[in-house]
Amino acid sequence: MFGEIMITEINETIKVGAIFGDNKKKLKPVWFIWSNQKYLVQEISYVWTERMGKAVIRHFTVTDGANLFSISYNTDTLVWTLHSIETAEQEMN
Amino acid sequence: MGLQFFKSQIVIRKSYIRGENQIAHTLNIFTGVAMDKTIMHIDMNAFFASVEQQVNPTLRGKPIAVIGSNERTVVTTSSYEARAYGVKTGMTKYEAMRLCPHIILVAGDTSRYTDTCRRLVEIYRQYTPLVEVYSVDEAFLDVTGSIPLFGTVEVIAKNIKKEIRKTLGRLTCSIGIAPNKLLAKLGSDMKKPDGLVIIQQGDIGKLLEHLPVQEVWGIGPRLEMYLATMGIKTCGELGRASIHVLKNRFGVIGERLKLMAQGIDNSPVIPMEHEADAKSVGHSMTLDRDVSDIEMMERHILQLSEMVGRRLRRGGYAGRTVALTLRYPDFATFTRRSTVETCMNSSIDIYLAAREILNTIRLQQPIRLIGVSVCNLTKNTVQLPLFSTDRVKQAATHTMDTINDRYGDFCIMWGALIERYHHKGVISPAWRPAGVKCVNLSTQKDKKANP
Numbered sequence: 001m002f003g004e005i006m007i008t009e010i011n012e013t014i015k016v017g018a019i020f021g022d023n024k025k026k027l028k029p030v031w032f033i034w035s036n037q038k039y040l041v042q043e044i045s046y047v048w049t050e051r052m053g054k055a056v057i058r059h060f061t062v063t064d065g066a067n068l069f070s071i072s073y074n075t076d077t078l079v080w081t082l083h084s085i086e087t088a089e090q091e092m093n
Numbered sequence: 094m095g096l097q098f099f100k101s102q103i104v105i106r107k108s109y110i111r112g113e114n115q116i117a118h119t120l121n122i123f124t125g126v127a128m129d130k131t132i133m134h135i136d137m138n139a140f141f142a143s144v145e146q147q148v149n150p151t152l153r154g155k156p157i158a159v160i161g162s163n164e165r166t167v168v169t170t171s172s173y174e175a176r177a178y179g180v181k182t183g184m185t186k187y188e189a190m191r192l193c194p195h196i197i198l199v200a201g202d203t204s205r206y207t208d209t210c211r212r213l214v215e216i217y218r219q220y221t222p223l224v225e226v227y228s229v230d231e232a233f234l235d236v237t238g239s240i241p242l243f244g245t246v247e248v249i250a251k252n253i254k255k256e257i258r259k260t261l262g263r264l265t266c267s268i269g270i271a272p273n274k275l276l277a278k279l280g281s282d283m284k285k286p287d288g289l290v291i292i293q294q295g296d297i298g299k300l301l302e303h304l305p306v307q308e309v310w311g312i313g314p315r316l317e318m319y320l321a322t323m324g325i326k327t328c329g330e331l332g333r334a335s336i337h338v339l340k341n342r343f344g345v346i347g348e349r350l351k352l353m354a355q356g357i358d359n360s361p362v363i364p365m366e367h368e369a370d371a372k373s374v375g376h377s378m379t380l381d382r383d384v385s386d387i388e389m390m391e392r393h394i395l396q397l398s399e400m401v402g403r404r405l406r407r408g409g410y411a412g413r414t415v416a417l418t419l420r421y422p423d424f425a426t427f428t429r430r431s432t433v434e435t436c437m438n439s440s441i442d443i444y445l446a447a448r449e450i451l452n453t454i455r456l457q458q459p460i461r462l463i464g465v466s467v468c469n470l471t472k473n474t475v476q477l478p479l480f481s482t483d484r485v486k487q488a489a490t491h492t493m494d495t496i497n498d499r500y501g502d503f504c505i506m507w508g509a510l511i512e513r514y515h516h517k518g519v520i521s522p523a524w525r526p527a528g529v530k531c532v533n534l535s536t537q538k539d540k541k542a543n544p
Binding site: 054 | 148
């Protein structure tokens with residue numbers, strides 16, 4: 001039995017409530033709405049930055065306690081995007 | 094040993110407030126004794142796997158292996174939990190699954206790792222401006238001039254570890270501290286994970302006497318084998334070996350080997366800004382499937398030529414020699430070169446030269462890997478186009494570069510590359526956080542949600 005992380009790609013724009021300049025963190029997502037459901041960010045597990053041309057994309061992996069979401073903020077277009085949802089699945093050999 | 098100086102320091106602490114960051118610099122004025130150096134080697138532990146375990150809390154404490162996203166992929170790195178089962182870098186994912194049936198395979202995201210490297214370098218630079226990025230997960234720091242500012246070298250090392258944990262979470266590193274880079278790297282290897290090893294000058298002889306030669310940075314399996322045929326297995330034996338015998342056997346590097354075995358290494362820590370100019374710029378890709386179709390190979394060559402051309406132009410380089418590298422499924426690899434009179438950095442010129450090389454090769458088997466590189470480089474060469482077609486070509490290249498600089502690589506591209514091979518973002522050992530060796534390894538395929 002081995003495990004593989006199942007990633008469902010979404011790549012949709014989302015509405016996000018975020019705090020700017022919170023205690024040394026430049027940007028902190030607090031909640032987001034996707035598919036008419038509101039998700040509260042319980043933990044931001046990682047933050048990293050990527051460049052696409054002149055645009056700076058700030059990536060976050062966040063969890064609501066149940067699933068892991070990969071979201072990003074494009075500082076050029078000011079658009080938030082939900083890239084993927086990760087769930088852990090196990091397969092029987 | 095030369096003149097005796099007394100060294101005193103004028104410490105100027107400059108605090109730059111940039112957002113929340115502060116940077117401290119120490120200026121040393123040399124008026125005294127030539128001090129022994131203190132070099133730190135920092136090696137992030139199971140770097141990619143540690144990042145993924147930080148990203149995804151459900152992976153923490155579990156055996157995981159970071160792999161690429163194509164079928165041919167191998168294990169890039171594994172967590173310490175997986176290493177306990179014998180899972181190692183370079184294994185196929187099937188071998189890893191055989192050794193550790195409940196291993197979790199995670200497709201790597203290189204943009205996370207390269208950005209994490211940049212943030213690590215920012216942390217290191219709080220303690221010294223002399224930071225040499227050796228690879229994405231290793232760096233050398235010359236902290237000789239920083240010690241009086243921070244107290245002791247242990248304090249610097251512990252502060253760095255604390256700062257990494259505070260900024261990046263569960264990531265740990267092994268730190269080796271020694272009078273030179275060679276020994277500092279040996280030190281960081283001695284305790285993993287989360288190690289801190291200090292090698293004093295007086296410890297060197299005892300440490301190296303019985304140390305197997307292959308443990309020394311720079312001595313690989315082939316050199317180890319040649320030395321073994323000479324009856325040399327330890328650093329002690331190599332350090333006592335005759336310099337004439339070593340030079341006869343190994344040429345110029347014979348003397349260097351003897352010095353290495355004695356723990357002598359005078360190479361300085363070279364920050365990125367002072368690295369020598371690039372000697373070549375190239376890209377290669379391992380294909381998902383072996384390819385026999387010439388048209389498909391030409392498309393891959395066009396993509397590689399565009400990637401090489403972009404980096405050359407960004408760095409202000411142009412070159413006279415184009416090299417095409419091909420690898421067969423049996424891993425037989427060969428490179429053919431073509432040199433022209435005038436320097437080039439236009440993607441189409443590079444492509445045409447590489448394609449011409451391909452036309453001269455009689456392929457024996459399908460191709461597994463294709464690489465294009467340009468060498469014989471000069472910097473800041475201004476090419477003045479003589480003919481109107483050349484002017485048009487240069488203008489088109491400049492326009493494409495401007496658009497791709499603004500919106501991202503391959504935002505505007507040659508029509509043949511609409512269905513291009515998506516580079517899986519393998520991080521080359523030559524990758525650096527800035528400069529011409531900084532390659533954007535974004536694996537974002539879908540740009541729809543980030544217009």
